[in-house]
Amino acid sequence: MLKMSTLFLRTLRDDPADAEVASHRLLVRAGYIRRIAAGIYSWLPLGYITYRNIENIVRQEMDSAGFQEVHFPAMLPKEPYEQTNRWQEYGPDLFRLQDRRGADYLLGPTHEEMFTLMVKGEYSSYKDLPVSLYQIQTKYRDETRPRSGIIRGREFVMKDSYSFDLTDEGLVESYQKHRAAYVKTFDRLGLKYNIVSAVAGAMGGSSSEEFLAPCDTGEDTYVLCEKCGYAANVEAMVTNVSPQDSSKVGALEEIDTPNTPTIDSLVAVLNERFGGGFTGASTLKNVMLMADDKAISVLVPGDREVDLKRLQANLPGVKEIRIFEDEDFGKFKGLVKGYIGPQDAAKFGITVYADPRVAPGTSWVTGANKKDRHARNVVNGRDFEVSAYVESAEIKKGDACPKCQTPVIIDRAIEIGHIFQLGRKYAQALNLTVLDKDGKSQVVTMGSYGIGVSRAVAAIAEQSHDEIGLCWPVEVAPAKVHIVATGKEDLPFDTAEKLALELESKSISVMLDDRRDASPGVKFKDAELIGIPIIVIVGKALADGNVEVRVRRTGEKSEVKVEAAVASIVALLS
RNA sequence: CGGGGCGUAGCGUAGUGGCUAGCGCGCCUGCUUUGGGAGCAGGAGACCGGGAGUUCGAAUCUCCCCGCCCCGACCA
Numbered sequence: 001m002l003k004m005s006t007l008f009l010r011t012l013r014d015d016p017a018d019a020e021v022a023s024h025r026l027l028v029r030a031g032y033i034r035r036i037a038a039g040i041y042s043w044l045p046l047g048y049i050t051y052r053n054i055e056n057i058v059r060q061e062m063d064s065a066g067f068q069e070v071h072f073p074a075m076l077p078k079e080p081y082e083q084t085n086r087w088q089e090y091g092p093d094l095f096r097l098q099d100r101r102g103a104d105y106l107l108g109p110t111h112e113e114m115f116t117l118m119v120k121g122e123y124s125s126y127k128d129l130p131v132s133l134y135q136i137q138t139k140y141r142d143e144t145r146p147r148s149g150i151i152r153g154r155e156f157v158m159k160d161s162y163s164f165d166l167t168d169e170g171l172v173e174s175y176q177k178h179r180a181a182y183v184k185t186f187d188r189l190g191l192k193y194n195i196v197s198a199v200a201g202a203m204g205g206s207s208s209e210e211f212l213a214p215c216d217t218g219e220d221t222y223v224l225c226e227k228c229g230y231a232a233n234v235e236a237m238v239t240n241v242s243p244q245d246s247s248k249v250g251a252l253e254e255i256d257t258p259n260t261p262t263i264d265s266l267v268a269v270l271n272e273r274f275g276g277g278f279t280g281a282s283t284l285k286n287v288m289l290m291a292d293d294k295a296i297s298v299l300v301p302g303d304r305e306v307d308l309k310r311l312q313a314n315l316p317g318v319k320e321i322r323i324f325e326d327e328d329f330g331k332f333k334g335l336v337k338g339y340i341g342p343q344d345a346a347k348f349g350i351t352v353y354a355d356p357r358v359a360p361g362t363s364w365v366t367g368a369n370k371k372d373r374h375a376r377n378v379v380n381g382r383d384f385e386v387s388a389y390v391e392s393a394e395i396k397k398g399d400a401c402p403k404c405q406t407p408v409i410i411d412r413a414i415e416i417g418h419i420f421q422l423g424r425k426y427a428q429a430l431n432l433t434v435l436d437k438d439g440k441s442q443v444v445t446m447g448s449y450g451i452g453v454s455r456a457v458a459a460i461a462e463q464s465h466d467e468i469g470l471c472w473p474v475e476v477a478p479a480k481v482h483i484v485a486t487g488k489e490d491l492p493f494d495t496a497e498k499l500a501l502e503l504e505s506k507s508i509s510v511m512l513d514d515r516r517d518a519s520p521g522v523k524f525k526d527a528e529l530i531g532i533p534i535i536v537i538v539g540k541a542l543a544d545g546n547v548e549v550r551v552r553r554t555g556e557k558s559e560v561k562v563e564a565a566v567a568s569i570v571a572l573l574s
Numbered sequence: 575c576g577g578g579g580c581g582u583a584g585c586g587u588a589g590u591g592g593c594u595a596g597c598g599c600g601c602c603u604g605c606u607u608u609g610g611g612a613g614c615a616g617g618a619g620a621c622c623g624g625g626a627g628u629u630c631g632a633a634u635c636u637c638c639c640c641g642c643c644c645c646g647a648c649c650a
Contacts, residue, residue, distance in 0.1 A: 013599055013611065014586040018643050029585095038642065086650085093649070110650050144575065144648055152649080160650095219649090308647085322647090418650085448650075488608055521610035540609060548609095 001500055002479055002511040004518075004526075008045050011526050021217040023461035024149025026470050030529045032457075039146025039154035046530065047457070049478040051157075054456050055136055057188050057475060058159050065181035067132040067161055072114045074138050078104040080113035084429040095140045095154075107140035112426045112448060115162040119444070120432040126166045129434060129444065130174050134161035136453060148217060150458040151414060157454040162422075163447040166434065171445045175207065175421050178449045182211055182417050189456060190473025192463055193416060196222045196231040199313040211417035211451075215462040218413040225401035225408045234395045234410070235313035238402045244361035246379045252343075258372040261338030263302040266374060270365060279303065284364035284378065286340040288324035288332075288350075291315065295324075295332065297345055299354040299386065300393040311392035315353075339367035341375055342384040354386040355393040414459045415452070422446040464553070470531025471553040479511040480573055482532035486520040486539035495562060496538040499547070502566050508573065528552065534569055 009031040018035070019025040027033045032047030043051055059069065075097075081087040087094070087106070095107040108114070115133055123131070136159045146154050163174035179195075186193050191213050198208040210233055212222055221234045232238075255273070260266040263280050270278040280303030287298045287306045298306050312321050329335055334348045343366075345352045358364075360381045368375040380386060398407040427433070427444040436442045452459075457476075464471045474480055481503055485496035493514055500510040511532055513523045520539065527535045537548040546559040549568060560568045 010584080010600075012585055017580085017586070020644070035642090090650090112650070141649075145644095145646090147644080320648095420650090422650090450650080486609060519608055519610085519612055521608090521612080523611095524609075525611050537609080 001504055002045075002049075002509075004511065004513040004523075005515050007511075011529055019149060021148045021151070021462070022465055023151065023217075023458040026465055026529070026531075027149065027458070027461055030470055030531065033150060035149075039143060039152065041150055041153060041155075046478045050472065050476055051454065051457055053476045053478070054189060054460075055157070055159075055453050058185055058451055058453055058456075059136065061181050061185040061188065062134050062159065062161065065132075065177055067134045067178075067181070069135060070115075070118065070133050071135050072108065072111055072118075072137060074108055074140065075105055076108050076111075076114065078106055080117055080430065081106060084113055084426060086113070093141050093143065095142050108137070109139055109141045110158075110450075111135065111137065111160055112162065112422070112446075113430065115160075116426045116430045116432050116446070119164050120430060123164075124434055126434050126436045126442070130163060130165045130170050132161055132163040132174060132178070132447075134159060134449075148219075148458070150454055151217070151462075152219065153454070156452060159451040159453050161449040163449070164427075164432075164444050165446075166436065166442060166444065168445060171421050171423075171447055172207075175419060175447050178419050178447065179209070182419060182449070182451070185451065186211060186213075186416065188475055189460060190464065190475060191416065191456070191460060194222065194224060194231045194413070196224075196233050197236045198233045198418065198420070199235045208418070208420035210415050211419075212413035213416045213459045213463060214411050214413045215459070216412055217462060218415075220413050220415050221410060222413055223395055223399070223401075223408040223410050225404060225406050227406040228401060228404040230401050230403045230408070234307070235310050237310075237395050237399075237408075238391060239356045239393075239399070240402050241357050241359040241362075243359050244363070246361040246363055246382060249363045249379050249382075250377045252375055252377050252379070252383050254368045254370075254373055254375045256372065257374045260372070260374065266365070267302075270376075278365070282365055284342070284358065284366035286342060286367060288328070288335065288340065289321055290324065290328060291318045291321050294351065295328065295349070296351045296353055297340070297342060298390070298392050299342055299352065299358045301355070301357050304355075304357075304393040304396070306392050307394040310394070311353075311390060314391045334369060336367070336369055336371050339369060339371055339373060341367040341369050341378065342386075343375065343378065344369050345384065351387050352385065353388050353390045353392065354380070356389050356391065357393055358386070358389075360386075414455065414462065416456055416459050417449075417451045419449045420447065422448045465531070468525075469529035472531050472533060474533050474573055477532050478530070479509040479532050481508060481534045481536060481569055482511045482513065482527050482530065483536045483538060484513040484520075484523045484527055486523065486537065487542075488516075492538045492542055495542060495547075496536075499536065499538065499562070499565055503569065506566070506570065508569070534572055536565065536569065 011031050012029045015025050016028045019028055031044050033041045036042055078087050097105050139158045143154055146152055165171045193211050193213045196210050198210040223237050224231045257269050260269050267278050281301045283302030285300050285302045289296050300306055332348055342352050363379045365376045366378050397410045401408050424443045424445050432444045433441045483496045483500050485493045500512045503510050533552050535550040541548050541559050547565050548559050550557045
């Protein structure tokens with residue numbers, strides 16, 4: 001039983017000045033967490049109980065799916081990470097340290113290497129597979145910008161699992177098992193979420209999905225088709241545009257367009273000159289970028305920006321993309337800022353990528369590579385060539401669902417889980433092989449699956465709060481019932497304690513506000529801030545033999561006889 | 575890493591060159607009070623983020639450093 005009179009807790013009356021998002025603000029105010037440094041937090045008793053409830057739900061679901069828990073150190077030697085090249089690739093995001101002899105160590109940002117080596121150390125036959133292992137471990141990433149309290153920290157707890165299979169089909173099966181276990185886990189955590197397609201990313205996997213918990217303060221943007229259920233991270237959203245018949249389009253024609261360096265100014269001139277009908281979407285925007293020191297041009301319709309995240313996600317192998325600076329323009333004398341067209345790209349030695357919206361056969365108004373001149377009837381495939389189609393235009397609300405053409409909605413969310421089929425990259429690099437039926441050595445294929453456990457605390461808080469405080473789902477709350485005793489007589493306090501003991505004897509966890517010196521108002525405010533799902537008030541109503549039972553989330557109140565209180569609380573909790 | 579903002583007691587803050595740095599919350603003591611963050615009285619708590627400088631005088635001005643928050647870039 002948690003007793004407020006002795007609980008190590010101090011709630012704050014004011015919002016902390018350095019917290020902006022709701023979960024951060026409320027978790028600090030209600031005395032769950034305290035900041036130690038940027039992106040590094042301590043858990044106070046209430047917070048740690050809540051965190052552990054979540055951790056235990058995750059653990060139970062992993063266990064019942066047949067995955068086995070192991071535990072690695074957080075501090076690791078650099079050698080395995082050198083073998084997979086991540087000691088270098090991870091760059092400054094990796095926390096590195098040395099021992100007294102000068103040997104290099106790191107604080108694990110993720111543990112693919114260690115799991116791979118662990119399996120390699122124990123298993124060597126196909127008969128041992130499949131196997132799935134997991135751990136719940138503190139991870140360290142020296143993010144350039146930790147933010148939103150516990151949502152993106154530099155130290156955080158992740159449940160990471162890895163599956164090991166002989167065959168691709170086996171991997172798909174293991175992946176599906178994890179997917180199902182994740183669905184159960186997040187349902188129990190009381191989270192609203194969508195499972196969305198993700199870009200496999202630099203890890204080189206094939207299939208990848210993210211579990212996203214919708215909330216305004218989320219860092220991820222995803223699209224959702226409410227009709228067919230298609231959901232994708234914006235980076236992974238695909239656009240289907242069919243090739244067009246350009247046989248009737250007139251010849252390319254250059255036109256004088258003085259003072260039209262922007263799309264808007266160009267559209268205005270075009271409409272004046274040709275009697276209307278032109279919009280930003282009639283024009284072709286040529287965005288000049290440097291992709292790892294290579295000049296590229298990305299073509300998107302004029303009414304859309306290039307989404308650098310989408311572009312990067314869909315250009316595997318490219319590490320850094322940045323927009324052209326004046327210095328870069330200086331190296332390509334043929335490019336006239338504001339009047340660039342793809343017609344002469346080959347001549348300039350620039351690789352042209354196009355968004356799929358710039359489909360073969362489509363006709364555009366674009367720059368003529370001469371100051372104050374544009375060209376119209378510029379046809380893709382006739383007047384310019386595209387070296388590859390890459391999803392790169394920004395996605396807008398109302399864009400067509402790639403499956404059913406319905407306009408999609410766009411929403412923000414927190415990534416709470418990510419599952420993907422890693423493949424053989426790590427097994428290859430670390431030489432994890434088993435002998436197959438024929439006695440031949442085969443490289444094992446892996447899946448990788450993560451849940452942000454500490455982040456889940458914040459994600460749930462984001463989704464479950466109101467203006468006055470937190471409202472935890474029953475399974476994760478630091479206690480199921482918060483009993484508040486008020487008044488100055490002993491009776492309400494004795495009654496409250498008896499009630500608490502009775503509930504605990506039924507395995508219902510209780511927090512009891514037995515503070516004699518705090519006024520009722522303080523106790524009510526605290527209870528609402530802390531957010532335990534059922535609040536029971538033992539006070540005035542006792543004169544009629546009643547206690548008041550409130551549901552924190554709905555604000556619903558009712559008075560029940562003291563003797564009937566336990567039964568009615570049990571009913572509310574089920 | 576680019577842009578913006580901020581750093582004064584545990585928390586929230588006032589104070590833009592001039593007395594002993596002010597207020598609210600919280601904390602301690604006493605009395606009163608007990609259904610919506612109670613009242614009165616008394617009290618403790620701050621080298622004003624750090625360093626250097628300008629000045630008769632610096633929380634306040636200048637420079638450097640450190641830390642924190644927000645937007646963006648980044649984020650298996």
